[in-house]
Amino acid sequence: MSYLCVDIGATNVLIGTVDNDLEEIKERSTESFFRNIEKELETLRDKVDQKEVFVAAAGPIDKNEGYIFPPNLPENRIQILRPFEKFFEKVVLINDCNAAALGEYTYGRTSAENLLYLTLSTGIGAGVIADGSLIQGATNNFAEVGHMKIADEGECGCGGTGHWEALCSGKNLPRLAEREVGRRFDSAQAFFEEYKKGDEELKPVVEKVIDYNVTAISNLINLYDPAHISIGGSMGLNQFDLLVDRGRIKEKVIHKMPTIERSSLGKKVVLQGLKAISEKEKRREGDYRDF
Ligand SMILES: [Zn+2]
CATH class of the missing domain: 3.30.420.40 (ATPase, nucleotide binding domain)
Structure with a gap:
């Protein structure tokens, strides 16, 4: 049962598929990821059998409305949930440093x-x-x-x-x-x-x-x-x-x-954190609001 994790950094985006372990990590420039986002997400959706995705982005984020505010792109306010929801049934958005802290705690x-x-x-x-x-x-x-x-x-x-x-x-x-x-x-x-x-x-x-x-x-x-x-x-x-x-x-x-x-955990720390969130959620531990 595989699913997708996406770490949207200011400069690069890391994409990992999880099937028990984190595997097949790809890297894109953040600019090119957003330029081709729909095509990219359509391809990624076909790589996983669970239509769910865990997305981390640099803070501050507006989790309820689904906006991120990337400091390095010409467009400094991006609606992130809509394109993901077009291809995935479930989308979880989290601040990247929060995910990283959980990654280090769980797997570090x-x-x-x-x-x-x-x-x-x-x-x-x-x-x-x-x-x-x-x-x-x-x-x-x-x-x-x-x-x-x-x-x-x-x-x-x-x-x-x-x-x-x-x-x-x-x-x-x-x-x-x-x-x-x-x-x-x-x-x-x-x-x-x-x-x-x-x-x-x-x-x-x-x-x-x-x-x-x-x-x-x-x-x-x-x-x-x-x-x-x-x-x-x-x-x-x-x-x-x-x-x-x-x-x-x-x-x-x-x-x-x-x-x-x-x-x-080096560069993979945020992706590992997203995996930890997914596993926490599957065990239904109640520590995480909205998860
Ligand atoms: Zn400031």
């Missing part, structure tokens, strides 16, 4: 009952497992930590100033670099490639990002008291050792310092 290496999943990617977001339960919030957007104010500089896509995401996300880090050292980079990845070649001029930018990450992550630990923090997202996975300074975070933590590691 950690055995922590209090866990925070953090994505450092095009945007910054989190998902929280507290005392063994996924916390979703009133609108399924719990822990939009990228919009926590940590400085007085940096315009955020949401209209605010000094939000963590406005300074340290993959999308906004090049703007920070331009303000600090007057040089333009097409992407955070291009910035880090240049830095790792030994370009000392970029060091103050990296130090500033580390400072901001220390402030933000220690705030989160003091607020949520996790035993473990799992960090994912393309920047979180690729630049973990550079950007996460555990020693300095520990100095700002008022209680026990959690373990902080790169996500043990």
Whole structure:
């Protein structure tokens, strides 16, 4: 009995079919996925025998009305449920970091009952497992930590100033670099490639990002008291050792310092979370509102 899981990221979409295990993972650019969405979904529907799909998208999402707000596309408000409902009998939409937290909790290496999943990617977001339960919030957007104010500089896509995401996300880090050292980079990845070649001029930018990450992550630990923090997202996975300074975070933590590691499930963490939601639902465990 196979079904579909779709992880809609700001830059790429990951699609997995589940038949006991997660298998056959495909990757598309988010732009091309939405350009060909109906054709794509029609093909995918024929690959699974249960006409159900679990969809994760970067927050904030409007779960009831079925809208997502992708930060990187020309169209910044997309009705997601309608095209899926055309081809699938059942569609479940969830915030991607919430799914990832559940994925890490269910299938990851950690055995922590209090866990925070953090994505450092095009945007910054989190998902929280507290005392063994996924916390979703009133609108399924719990822990939009990228919009926590940590400085007085940096315009955020949401209209605010000094939000963590406005300074340290993959999308906004090049703007920070331009303000600090007057040089333009097409992407955070291009910035880090240049830095790792030994370009000392970029060091103050990296130090500033580390400072901001220390402030933000220690705030989160003091607020949520996790035993473990799992960090994912393309920047979180690729630049973990550079950007996460555990020693300095520990100095700002008022209680026990959690373990902080790169996500043990890597790029598949959100898809694994969707699989976990499906299995929870099949067992009819009552922890998850609407599931
Ligand atoms: Zn913001």
